Amino acid sequence: MAIKVGITGGIGSGKSVVSRLLGIMGIPVYISDIEAKRITNTDEVIRRELCALVGEEVFQNGELNRPLLAAYMFGYPERTKKVNGIIHPQVKNDFRQWAGRLSSKPLVGMESAILIESGFRDEVDVLVMIYAPLDIRVERVIRRDGSSRDLVMKRIEAQMTDEVKRSQADFVIVNDDETPLIPQVLELISLLSKNNHYLCSAKNN
Numbered sequence: 001m002a003i004k005v006g007i008t009g010g011i012g013s014g015k016s017v018v019s020r021l022l023g024i025m026g027i028p029v030y031i032s033d034i035e036a037k038r039i040t041n042t043d044e045v046i047r048r049e050l051c052a053l054v055g056e057e058v059f060q061n062g063e064l065n066r067p068l069l070a071a072y073m074f075g076y077p078e079r080t081k082k083v084n085g086i087i088h089p090q091v092k093n094d095f096r097q098w099a100g101r102l103s104s105k106p107l108v109g110m111e112s113a114i115l116i117e118s119g120f121r122d123e124v125d126v127l128v129m130i131y132a133p134l135d136i137r138v139e140r141v142i143r144r145d146g147s148s149r150d151l152v153m154k155r156i157e158a159q160m161t162d163e164v165k166r167s168q169a170d171f172v173i174v175n176d177d178e179t180p181l182i183p184q185v186l187e188l189i190s191l192l193s194k195n196n197h198y199l200c201s202a203k204n205n
């Protein structure tokens with residue numbers, strides 16, 4: 001049975017960068033953002049419920065109108081809760097199936113900015129928080145997405161605080177543009193591998 005590693009952290013903290021590093025090292029990672037998008041675009045029940053909640057225009061030419069959904073939910077906690085309530089149960093189901101298919105792997109990951117708040121904490125065995133100071137995160141996302149500061153702040157407000165995340169995390173990786181990242185990721189893998197001989201089996205292959 002694979003050890004399931006949750007990777008969380010606020011928007012722009014560097015989860016995707018860490019997940020890519022894990023991927024390079026042979027650890028498959030379920031990227032919730034990507035999978036939630038796929039499921040939202042293909043699941044009939046989600047489609048129906050989102051249309052009923054937001055309006056038919058939330059899908060355009062069969063595709064989710066992402067800017068519209070983002071404008072609808074971010075900044076409105078009650079709406080965010082309803083949208084999450086439609087999408088997240090299906091993502092949880094999908095993750096379970098994905099992890100089941102990879103049960104022979106020593107380690108698998110699940111990346112989500114809102115892993116704790118969407119009720120995924122119990123789906124993973126170990127929780128890793130990627131930490132970066134707020135100002136750095138905001139600047140990174142503005143640079144990455146070309147979004148406005150206001151839009152980034154609204155997303156941050158829809159996410160749990162770093163303090164709460166930190167209190168639930170088993171490991172914290174600091175990605176503040178100063179602390180070297182790769183040694184921390186290697187240390188994490190080495191720690192997780194101590195009990196399941198991950199590195200030994202890699203050497204034997």
Ligand SMILES: CC(C)(COP(=O)(O)OP(=O)(O)OC[C@H]1O[C@@H](n2cnc3c(N)ncnc32)[C@H](O)[C@@H]1O)[C@@H](O)C(=O)NCCC(=O)NCCS
Nearest residue numbers: 010011032033036066069070084087112113114155158159
């Ligand atoms: C609202 C949507 C359409 C906006 O799409 P967009 O391409 O602009 O953003 P993207 O999906 O790439 O997300 C970027 C970042 O926004 C933040 N974010 C996304 N969804 C949420 C949410 N429900 N609550 C808080 N933060 C969120 C995360 O930090 C995420 O990594 C999209 O994020 C979405 O469908 N969200 C609902 C599904 C969801 O909760 N996904 C997150 C992981 S399960």
Ligand SMILES: Nc1ncnc2c1ncn2[C@@H]1O[C@H](COP(=O)(O)OP(=O)(O)OP(=O)(O)O)[C@@H](O)[C@H]1O
Nearest residue numbers: 010011012013014015016017113140141144175181
């Ligand atoms: N250590 C780093 N060195 C250089 N660039 C970095 C580093 N960490 C993150 N970045 C850059 O900052 C941006 C945000 O990082 P990333 O996309 O990994 O964040 P995230 O936590 O996955 O965000 P989101 O919640 O939006 O998915 C990206 O453009 C990424 O390339």
